[in-house]
Amino acid sequence: MADGVAALETRNLELWYGGFRALRDISMAIPRTQVTAIIGPSGCGKSSLLRCFNRMNDLIPGARVVGEVLFDGRNIYDAGVDATEIRYRIGMVFQKPNPFPKSVFDNVAFGPRVNGMDDNLEEMVERALHRAALWDEVKDRLRRSATELSGGQQQRLCIARALALEPEVILMDEPCSALDPAATLKIEDLMRSLAGDYTIVIVTHNMQQAARVSDMAAFLMMEEDRAGILVEYGPTSRLFTNPKDKRTEDYITGRFG
Amino acid sequence: MEIRTTFHKRLREIQDDVLVMGSMVEKAIGRAITALKNRDMALAHQIVADDRNVNDKRFEIEEKCIQLIATQQPMASDLRVIVSVLNIITEIERIGDYALGIARIAVLIGDEPPLKPLIDLPRMAEKTQDMLHRSLDALVSRDAESARKIAAEDDEVDNLYDQVFRELLTFMAEDPKTITRATRLIWAAHNLERSADRVTNICERVVFVVTGKMEEIEASKY
Known part of the structure; x- marks a missing residue:
């Protein structure tokens, strides 16, 4: 991928948990302001890979990264890189909605406040809620507890909370797996509306979801030593209609899993 | 481990089912x-019925394909098979219509005295039946190479068509009273020529199933 187009790029990335190699030789460029999906069978290292993109694995004892993850041309694992700053610029949304037990407003305002960005806080919160397609549903209950929201609303609140920090990249780890179909479709719709302004990387077990929302798709699988490898990576439109690798074909047509 | 066994x-x-439909039409061509x-x-009336x-x-078959698309979210080669089957059955159905057309021509000709013994027309029919049969075998066996080869054989049908046309033209030139009968036989030959062209379309679909690429096989000169 040409320079300036990739938002994130891994080069010969390996991830170790103690003596266990969870990922091997992952080299891929995530295009800017598009949606990239990572698919693959359980345990193949999808979430581990996603967490490499904003150094979330740092928080796991014994986790070690070899190789490079370039963000803005700089390896985020270089000495002197502030992991917290990376996580502001590369936000994350998790499998289960995890709003703070605070008001809707305070959830979204949390990040900006911690960072001392509290000028125009109301405007910032409203903008983030609008972008997360949640504003109309919560504008009259901003001071009510976020835990009163439905699961789908909570997940959009978590997306708003990430957006409030004006990130460049949003990582989503199975963001719909705890949601019903209608809420799922809303999140998918939201992802499409955020693409163009944000780079989104989503890990999903749901192949149809990957096919619906992503521009690029990566297929990971486990090798015999249980290390995850990147089997195939390409435009979603091709990967789901005419994959190049037989293993991708077998996986997406359900001939193994 | 195969997971989606039912699908x-x-x-x-x-x-x-496509093979069954193909053999129905193959038979219809022969009987026509x-x-x-x-x-x-x-027999002609039977073919029409x-x-x-x-x-x-x-x-x-179309209904079954729609059901699978709606309920099973087919992907990759599975999706290509289903989409291609939807195309292929349209082609087979149309070839069936051409056979029906020939049966109707037989009814039209009725018991008029024969213009000449039919030799090249049955050869055209046999070739077309054979091409149809093998194109569907190629579909089932995912054989793009065979499909391309079968499509190329359309030339043989075209050449026979030329021959039939030229021969009937001489009849008409010599004796204008034969024009009606000769024209009807040209119609029948034309139906067979078109049937073989439809088989080349089936071959294109087979290539798509195997390779994922749409390529136009321009076999026919008509």
């Missing part, structure tokens, strides 16, 4: 030419 079983059944050759009106079964079979 893949249903996908195989659909392809079996026999009706024409032997002036067998009963049987065409309904071909159309029913087509809708049955």
Whole structure:
């Protein structure tokens, strides 16, 4: 991928948990302001890979990264890189909605406040809620507890909370797996509306979801030593209609899993 | 480990149905030419009546494909098979219509005295039947190479068509009283020529199933 187009790029990335190699030789460029999906069978290292993109694995004892993850041309694992700053610029949304037990407003305002960005806080919160397609549903209950929201609303609140920090990249780890179909479709719709302004990387077990929302798709699988490898990576439109690798074909047509 | 056994079983059944439909039409071509050759009106009427079964079979297969798309979210080669089957059954159905057309021509000719013994027309029919049969085998065996080869054989049908056309032209030139009968035989030949062209379309779909690429095979000069 040409320079300036990739938002994130891994080069010969390996991830170790103690003596266990969870990922091997992952080299891929995530295009800017598009949606990239990572698919693959359980345990193949999808979430581990996603967490490499904003150094979330740092928080796991014994986790070690070899190789490079370039963000803005700089390896985020270089000495002197502030992991917290990376996580502001590369936000994350998790499998289960995890709003703070605070008001809707305070959830979204949390990040900006911690960072001392509290000028125009109301405007910032409203903008983030609008972008997360949640504003109309919560504008009259901003001071009510976020835990009163439905699961789908909570997940959009978590997306708003990430957006409030004006990130460049949003990582989503199975963001719909705890949601019903209608809420799922809303999140998918939201992802499409955020693409163009944000780079989104989503890990999903749901192949149809990957096919619906992503521009690029990566297929990971486990090798015999249980290390995850990147089997195939390409435009979603091709990967789901005419994959190049037989293993991708077998996986997406359900001939193994 | 095969996971989607039910889905893949249903996908195989659909392809079996396509083979059944193909053999119905293959038979119809042969019987239509026999009706024409032997002036067998009963047989001709039977072919006209049987065409309904071909159309029913087509809708049955189409319905099964729609069901699989709606309920099973087919991907990759599975998706290509289903989409191609939807195309292929349209082609087969149309070839069935051409056979029906020949049966109607046989009825039109009725018991007029024969213009000449039919030799090249049955050869065209045999070649077309053979191409149709093998194109569907190529679909089931995922054989793009065969498909391309079968499509190229359309030239043979075209050449026979030229021959039939030239020969009947000489009849008409010599004796204007033969024009009606000769023209009807040209219609029949034209139906066969078009049938073979439809087989090349089937071959294009087979190539797509195997390679994922749409390539136009320009076999026919007509």
